[in-house]
Amino acid sequence: MPTASATVTAERAGVARRWGPRLLAALTGACLALAFPAVNAWWWAWFGLVPFLLLVAGAGTFREAGWRSWWASAGFFGTLHHWVLPFLGVFWPLAVLVIGLVWVPFGLVAYGLLRRVSPVRAGVALLVLPSVWVAVEALRSWQHLGGAWGLLGSSQWQVRPVLGLAALGGVWLLSFTLVAVNAGLALAVLPDAGRRARLAGGGAAVALAALAVCSGLVRPEPVVTGVMRVAGVQPGPVPGPERRVATHLRLTGELAGRDPDVVVWGQSSVGLDPAQRPDVDRLLRRAAAEVGADLLVNVDAADPSGRIAKAAYQYTPDGVVDTYVKQRLAPFGEYIPLRPVLGWIAGHTEAAEKDRITGAGLAVFEVAGRRVGPLISYESTFPDLRRGLARKGVDVTITQGSLTTFHGSWAHAQQASFEALRAVESGRPAVLVELDGTSAAFDARGGRLAWFPPEYRGAFVVDVPLSVEETPYVRLGDWVPALAGGIALGAGAAAAARRMSRSRNR
The missing domain is CATH 1.10.1760 (Arp2/3 complex 21 kDa subunit ARPC3)
Incomplete structure (x- = not known):
């Protein structure tokens, strides 16, 4: 025994x-x-x-x-x-x-x-x-x-x-x-x-x-058909919507004389509704006139009905000429699935207190004679959205991002890396501009054109070589x-x- x-x-x-x-x-x-x-x-x-x-x-x-x-x-x-x-x-x-x-x-x-x-x-x-x-x-x-x-x-x-x-x-x-x-x-x-x-x-x-x-x-190598000068503004985390807009405007002013074709602000860069704040609308128009380029800002504010959408606004000296509303929201970060059942989670986590609304579809902005496909932050992870923009004939895709919640983490480099993949998949160069994070740009072969780490503060200009090709992935979709x-x-x-x-x- x-x-x-x-x-x-x-x-x-x-x-x-x-x-x-x-x-x-x-x-x-x-x-x-x-x-x-x-x-x-x-x-x-x-x-x-x-x-x-x-x-x-x-x-x-x-x-x-x-x-x-x-x-x-x-x-x-x-x-x-x-x-x-x-x-x-x-x-x-x-x-x-x-x-x-x-x-x-x-x-x-x-x-x-x-x-x-x-x-x-x-x-x-x-x-x-x-x-x-x-x-x-x-x-x-x-x-x-x-x-x-x-x-x-x-x-x-x-x-x-x-x-x-x-x-x-x-x-x-x-x-x-x-x-x-x-x-x-x-x-x-x-x-x-x-x-x-x-x-x-x-x-x-x-x-x-x-x-x-x-x-x-x-x-x-692809045939280069032209160059688009894309400017980005990366101020880092700035508390308060008024100060955030003011910081973006100051940095945008530094781009005057550098001849950008477009100036891009990151996600949630404008926490005020320009339709309800004529002073903000005037400032954005003036900035577009002074820098000599369209502004792509990102509005994250309640409209008169109380609804909130994260939307890209294309501003010219004459005002807003086009908009794109974010379609795919980050679960819990921008909405709570089944909120009537799971809404109590907001009291114990960093989950969204109020759901953002979603857009109806992809958009194409006409900017400086080029066709630009806008996307917003979380949407950069999805191959099908970039493929859809390529099928619409865009010359370049531009993503407005912000990772303030995950400041200083691996998330910054991980999100920026997606742009290289999306560029190769779609056959279009890709640019990511972060409010707080890693801003980056890649050509259509995934070659790095720019990389601005999270600690960078300021405005930058990237010359993006344009080349358009219809990749097999764009034609065939998710066949794998x-x-x-x-x-x-x-x-x-x-x-x-x-x-x-x-x-x-x-």
């Missing part, structure tokens, strides 16, 4: 066997988050999933594979989005619990495919695993769940040799390629895999990485998520059919 001390020792060993791999999985997820800004260890995304896949393959049961996947997901999103947690108040444990579920489907499929590997299963894994990953990324990118933030492919925003894949299939094709390479490398080192399976996995990983690099290297979803569903149906067949045979 075992002694009490032997029983305790065995229990402790069981706990170590169970929790050691789980904590290690959390560490692998946290390390993968370092591939994104602000750390920018982009190269880690090419093999950072391998340790996680090996941990899942050796889980022993689907239940344990699910637990390891949960811990890895919590580690990844908890690290990548750590700057959000302080603003969730008492709800941050619940948020971590939910985000830990994101990787569970991928982990369960990985366990099913990698626990017993044959050459055929290796080939299936190379196709199914990236498909499941992309399908989940597409689902969690729904605007009411936080948007397309933290997609694996976006970690490659500054790697121009592979960034060209985004022109073919959007950020989704980058994610698919990265996961396929990670799956191939995992197969190559999996202890239980046979020699043929290892060769197949390693060979596929090398071939896919080489193809990704070559696709970017052979892509020709659609194909990935079909592959994932087909694989699931095939697995279910095999299980039913085995049950009948028994």
